[in-house]
Amino acid sequence: MTITEDKVDLRALFTEGWIGRLRLKNRLVQAPMHTRYATDFGEVTERLIQYHVARARGGISFITLENTAVNWEEGRAAGNPVRIDDDRFITGLHNLVDAVHREGSLMATQLHHAGRQNMSSNIDGGGAPVAPSTVQSKVGGDPPREMSQDEIAAVVEEFREGARRSKAAGFDAVEIHGAHGYLLTQFLSPNVNLRTDEYGGSFENRARFPLAVVQAIREAVGPDFPIVYRISVEERTEGGMELEDGVAFCELIEPYVDAISVTAGIYESMSWIFTMQGTDPGSLLPLSKAVKAKVGVPVIGISRLGWALEDAARAIEAGELDFVAMARTQLADPDLPVKTQRGEHRRVRRCIACNECVGGFLFNGWSVRCVINPEAGSEHLLHEALGASRNPRRVLVIGGGPGGCEAARVAALRGHKVRLVERADALGGQLRASTAPAFKRREMQSLIDYYEAELAALGVDVALGTTATDVDRNAADVVLVATGTVGPPAPNDAVDAIEALAARTLPGDGPIVVLGSGETALNAAAFCVEQERPTTIVTGGEPLGADMNPLLAGQVEAYVRERGVQIADSPGAAGTPGSATLWAPARLDPDPAQAPGDGLSTFDVGTRARPGRLYEATQSGFWTAARL
Ligand SMILES: Cc1cc2nc3c(=O)[nH]c(=O)nc-3n(C[C@H](O)[C@H](O)[C@H](O)COP(=O)(O)O)c2cc1C
Ligand code: SF4
Secondary structure: OOOOOOOOOOHHHHOOEEEOOEEEOOOEEEOOOOOOOOOOOOOOOHHHHHHHHHHHHOOOOEEEEEEEEOOHHHHOOOOOOOEOOOHHHHHHHHHHHHHHHHOOOEEEEEEEOOHHHOOHHHOHHHOOOEEOOOOOOOOOOOOOEEOOHHHHHHHHHHHHHHHHHHHHHOOOEEEEEEOEOOHHHHHHOOOOOOOOOOOOOOHHHHHHHHHHHHHHHHHHHOOOOOEEEEEEEEOOOOOOOOHHHHHHHHHHHHHHOOEEEEEEOEHHHHHHOOOOOOOOOOOOHHHHHHHHOOOOOOEEEOOOHHHOHHHHHHHHHOOOOOEEEEOHHHHHOOOHHHHHHOOOHHHOOOOOOOOHHHHHHHHOOOOOOOOOOOOOOOHHHHHHHOOOOOOOOEEEEEOOOHHHHHHHHHHHHOOOEEEEEEOOOOOOOOHHHHOOOHHHHHHHHHHHHHHHHHHHHOOOEEEEOOOOOHHHHHOOOEEEEOOOEEOOOOOOOOEEHHHHHHHOOOOOOOOEEEEOOOHHHHHHHHHHHHOOOOEEEEOOOOOOOOOOOHHHHHHHHHHHHHOOOEEEOOOOOOOOOOOEEEEOOOOOEEOOOOOOOOOOOEEEOHHHOOOOOHHHHHHHHHHHHHOO
16 A cells, blocks of 8 residues: 555554654654755855745644754855854844744754865865865765864864754754764764774774764753754665664764664765665665664654655554654655645655755755745745735646646636646646656656646646637636647657657567657666566667756666666667667657747746746746746
8 A cells, every 4th residue: 555545544643752852743854955045155044944934834843954064164065054153143043943933843953064075165275175084985075184183172062062052043952964974974984984093993983073972962952952863874885884883873872862863875875865766665764673673762764754654654653763754755745744644645746756856956056946846945935926816817728747737736726717628638748658667657646646636626627638629718818838848750660759658558569779868768768678678778879867867867777777778879780670669859849839828818838938847847837827
């Protein structure tokens, strides 16, 4: 049974729980996410506040703020995290936590030092980042220099001060960021920490600095103030820290902390930090269970748990877990807690684990955004955008892809009377093609299900298997044309991959050649091998998955290669005898078939108006309808 079915017993999630003296109203907590919504100088903004307010309103019991810099130059994560390295930041932080409190959630800071994951460009004079040793990370971070013992002692003081300021600002707890390959993880790691003094070598020595941080924070905040320690109990790299040491460290700090938040991975094993489509939801639950077996304080688990709520509820009942942390799930739908409690599972816009948020953030320097939730990061604008229309009208939406569905949703939400007409027999547009490969079917189908449920709940008149008639047009005050994109014509007797995937029907019965290099080509190849058809992707010399974020592209490429898909620049002289061809061009252009919007009563919407992919489709749908 999956969470998208209705009869699941999730009651354990909605029982109260405790972190030290803090009473949490339910077991759902928000994991820290660096948003880049702070100013370039690390100050809290209205955008950051409203982003958190929306999540607090959605019913989450406890929110951990993004990595919060205890040292701005040497310690901050890439970009512009929130900072807490000076008393002057207390005011902004207080405004943030106060706003979250008003909505009924509790909140912690996440005290953080990046160590070797920092860049020289962040450091005055371009100095080297600090680390236990000079071992450079293979992913991100400039070559580091080894910290002196005086510097280690100074960083302990910075954490102590960060904790004092967190309490002074009104936070309910502090979390110590001992995960994901940052400074505290680096000290624990046998292959990053090569020191020969009392901070390196044996487990006790490697644990000395993170333990000192924990003890200093306990001293700073007093015996009753809740402290959470977040740890990657396994680095999941060759020679990295393994579970035995991770659990031993949890036992070591147990006397000083009120909860342990269990995760895995460092930058070099990033796909374990942000597990994706193709990795089972709840894949890190065995790690939190292993910690829970050894410590008496509450344990917080993670890893796509928005998709594994039933497993998480069972783990709580079995005493294997105390709290369910969710990060991307909360980005995609801040109302998941309240919708889940009401049993409205199909109305949850459940994260599709595509990692576009992470990719844009890490590789493009963008502030956090979500391809399926156009409201994420714009919460400070929603009061106006989603307000009731002053001029409710009859709106016709032509096209039921994500752009059209989103436009219909927002128009209906704002009080317009909406009819949506879709030529196919189902909603989804090109999303239907992406439900074909088994490794992502559940995620992509859930987005279609969400729109179906949401449009029905909002009273949108959805007409499937039909095209818009003159009667439809004449009955509407506003027409939104959301007919999406089309590719260049297929060569010779090649079959359009999107159509084949949407129909889940492949040409012929022998080998398949997929012409293309982008996400559609990879999806098509995945579907073909799942159907046991020998498959070759012919890229034409283009890089594979260039229209995807590198994390997901790497994961899907590995998936198809493991299943025997061949990847070639050209078909070769002989081609593939007896094969059928799927045409999967990476570049799609706006559908030229309809008259363009006149900007008065007819508007182009979705990728027809804004070339691109899912993000552009939902953004365009949302904001066009927000202006009606
Ligand atoms: C955009 C983004 C930013 C993140 N920033 C942080 C962070 O500041 N601190 C942290 O400990 N984890 C951070 N994470 C990791 C999440 O807290 C979480 O461990 C990870 O996303 C897996 O949980 P999920 O499957 O619920 O998304 C971030 C994740 C995302 C998606
Ligand atoms: S961008 Fe993708 S992975 Fe990130 S929260 Fe949205 S749906 Fe989830």
